[in-house]
Amino acid sequence: MTDPKKDLLYRLADDQLILGHRNSEWNGLGPILEEDIAFSSMAQDKLGHALQLYSLLHELGEAEPDTVAFTRNAAQFHCSQLVELPIGDYAFSLMRHFLFDHAELLRFEALAASSYEPLAQVARKLKGELKYHVLHANTWIRQLGTSTEEALEKLQAALDLTLPYALGLFEKTEAEPAIIAEGLFIGEDVLRAQWLENISRVLNQTQLELPDLSAITPVGGGRHGEHTEFLQPLLDEMAEVFRLDPTADW
Amino acid sequence: MLSSLDPRIARLALPDTAPAPTPKAAFDQFETFEVFHQKKDGAAYTYVGPVHAPSADVAFLFAKEQYSRRFACTGMWVVPTSAINLTPYVGDQESVYDGVSAIVPTADAPAEPQEYAIFHLKKRGKAHTNVGLVRAASAADALYQAKLTFGEQRPVVNVWVLPWNEVLTLDPADRDIWLTTPEKKYRDAIAYKVQDRIERFKLETGTK
Numbered sequence: 069m070t071d072p073k074k075d076l077l078y079r080l081a082d083d084q085l086i087l088g089h090r091n092s093e094w095n096g097l098g099p100i101l102e103e104d105i106a107f108s109s110m111a112q113d114k115l116g117h118a119l120q121l122y123s124l125l126h127e128l129g130e131a132e133p134d135t136v137a138f139t140r141n142a143a144q145f146h147c148s149q150l151v152e153l154p155i156g157d158y159a160f161s162l163m164r165h166f167l168f169d170h171a172e173l174l175r176f177e178a179l180a181a182s183s184y185e186p187l188a189q190v191a192r193k194l195k196g197e198l199k200y201h202v203l204h205a206n207t208w209i210r211q212l213g214t215s216t217e218e219a220l221e222k223l224q225a226a227l228d229l230t231l232p233y234a235l236g237l238f239e240k241t242e243a244e245p246a247i248i249a250e251g252l253f254i255g256e257d258v259l260r261a262q263w264l265e266n267i268s269r270v271l272n273q274t275q276l277e278l279p280d281l282s283a284i285t286p287v288g289g290g291r292h293g294e295h296t297e298f299l300q301p302l303l304d305e306m307a308e309v310f311r312l313d314p315t316a317d318w
Numbered sequence: 319m320l321s322s323l324d325p326r327i328a329r330l331a332l333p334d335t336a337p338a339p340t341p342k343a344a345f346d347q348f349e350t351f352e353v354f355h356q357k358k359d360g361a362a363y364t365y366v367g368p369v370h371a372p373s374a375d376v377a378f379l380f381a382k383e384q385y386s387r388r389f390a391c392t393g394m395w396v397v398p399t400s401a402i403n404l405t406p407y408v409g410d411q412e413s414v415y416d417g418v419s420a421i422v423p424t425a426d427a428p429a430e431p432q433e434y435a436i437f438h439l440k441k442r443g444k445a446h447t448n449v450g451l452v453r454a455a456s457a458a459d460a461l462y463q464a465k466l467t468f469g470e471q472r473p474v475v476n477v478w479v480l481p482w483n484e485v486l487t488l489d490p491a492d493r494d495i496w497l498t499t500p501e502k503k504y505r506d507a508i509a510y511k512v513q514d515r516i517e518r519f520k521l522e523t524g525t526k
Contacts (some may be wrong), residue, residue: 093326102369102380109383112504196494200382203495207375305325 073184074128075146075243076252079291080175081121082147083237085137086299087168088114089306093155106204110165113197120190127186138307139314142300148290150233152299159222160230162212166205166270167234171263173198178259183251206270213274220275227271228279235260235286351377352402353385354437354448356393363395365437365446365478374398374486382495388505391496394488395435401484403457405477410442413474415465421458433482434460436467438474446478457481 091111098104122133130136150168155161176198179191212219238256248255264281271278289295320332348370354363366385371377377396386394405414431453437446449468454460457479464477488495503509519525 097326097330102371102383106379106383109387193498196497199492200495203492204379207379211373211376 070243071128072243072246072250072252073187074125074130075241076247077121077125077128077187078146079148079241081118081125081136082145083151083168083172084114084121085118086145086147086302087151087164088112088118089302090151090153090155091161091165094158094161099158107161107165110201110204113201117194117197120194124186124190134310135314138310140303142295142303143293145293145295145299145303146291147295147299148233148237148239149287149296150230150236150290152290152296152302153233154298156226157222159212159219159226162205162208163223163226163230164234165201166209167230167267168237169198169201169205170266170270171234171237171259173202174259174262174266175253178254182253187252209270209276210273213271213276224276227276231279231281232284232287235281235284236288236290238263239286239288239291241291348372350399351381351396352399353377353381354395354397355385355391358390359392361392363393363448368399369396378486378488386496386499388499388502390500392493393490396486397480397484401481403461403479405461405479407442407476408474410475411473413469413472414477415469415474418461418465418469420462421456429455431455434464435480435482435485436460436464437478437480438468438471439476439478440471440473442475446476451482 088111091107091114094104095108095111096104098107118137119133122130122136125136126133131139150164153160153164173195176191176195180188180195182188182191209223213223238260240256244255247253268278320327320330320334322328349372350368350370351374352368353366355366356363366381369377369380369384371380374396378394381394381396405418408414408417432455433451433453434457435451436449438449439446449464449471452460452463452467454463460479461477464479468474
């Protein structure tokens with residue numbers, strides 16, 4: 069892929085679609101009713117974000133949003149491996165939500181000033197939703213990260229497990245120099261530094277410990293179509309109804 | 319193992335029958351918090367209902383989900399139920415303030431004055447609505463200060479007095495968390511207009 073706009077949009081949209089779908093798996097199964105509703109609502113927001121971004125891709129000449137979302141195979145997806153991992157227990161899903169949405173809010177805040185005006189408009193409109201997603205994540209990480217031994221053990225294990233994948237969010241593509249040069253986005257390195265500062269500030273208010281990042285190898289590959297064994301089954305399940313009749317008007 | 323057409327359920331490998339519920343201690347629920355919302359910029363905050371939550375922060379999240387899912391909202395206040403001081407109810411045409419008089423000073427050193435938010439109920443069945451803040455040394459004094467400031471209003475069938483330092487508010491800079499809420503039409507049943515499609519399907523297939 070050579071067009072820097074498309075490269076950027078595919079990464080953004082695929083992350084949102086896949087994590088939105090993953091998190092929707094908690095619908096009806098959440099730990100308590102109110103939290104179930106909150107988590108499902110945010111999953112729905114993410115699908116909405118994906119739709120807006122796929123619509124921008126469509127304006128740039130790519131296929132219809134539904135076609136792009138439901139007919140590609142795993143190797144054609146540009147999402148990070150973080151978002152495709154199974155939901156695990158609630159501690160895992162909560163930690164992934166915390167690490168992902170902190171990066172995503174910063175992404176959208178930066179994109180609000182993008183030289184690509186249609187994307188800047190979408191970012192300005194949606195960053196409020198992401199602000200709430202981060203508020204939600206911070207609230208639970210603070211609440212549970214200062215609570216019982218069981219909660220601390222589960223969250224720490226989730227943090228240790230998730231962090232290498234979360235660092236994979238900042239994997240660069242060949243288009244990175246052009247994306248920065250054209251003023252589309254601040255770039256992954258700047259984003260990663262801001263993200264680290266923000267998650268550290270919240271984690272410092274808890275009994276959780278951020279592992280030494282220099283000792284961790286980021287899990288990349290996702291931006292280049294290399295995925296875990298979990299993505300293709302997710303895509304098959306997500307597209308099951310769509311593929312029954314791709315021309316149906318919903 | 320429980321079989322289900324929902325792959326999410328199938329993955330959970332649940333037993334065929336649910337295990338017997340473990341006995342729970344009485345009154346093990348979370349504390350309750352009361353929620354007030356602001357419909358639009360400059361409008362008075364109005365009571366919308368309670369939530370159960372382990373802390374005020376979590377109560378705010380639940381309040382947002384429960385009470386600001388569908389319509390425009392520009393602000394939300396959350397306060398522990400136990401922090402609310404309430405007066406007795408009076409008749410439909412009367413005012414609570416008719417029975418309120420100045421606090422008689424005691425020999426004790428007066429408490430440091432603090433702010434209290436005052437809420438009026440104009441009519442039974444409506445919602446308590448914020449009329450403003452007063453500074454006072456106690457909740458009882460706040461009610462008297464409220465009488466001096468808002469006492470002309472009638473009827474006032476009930477008054478709530480909230481110590482302002484107990485109220486969790488959102489930074490006005492963050493009110494964009496509600497920016498897109500009015501656009502979420504998929505949350506409204508009315509957005510799903512399918513009757514015409516059903517009629518068309520019946521016509522096309524000759525079914526009744």
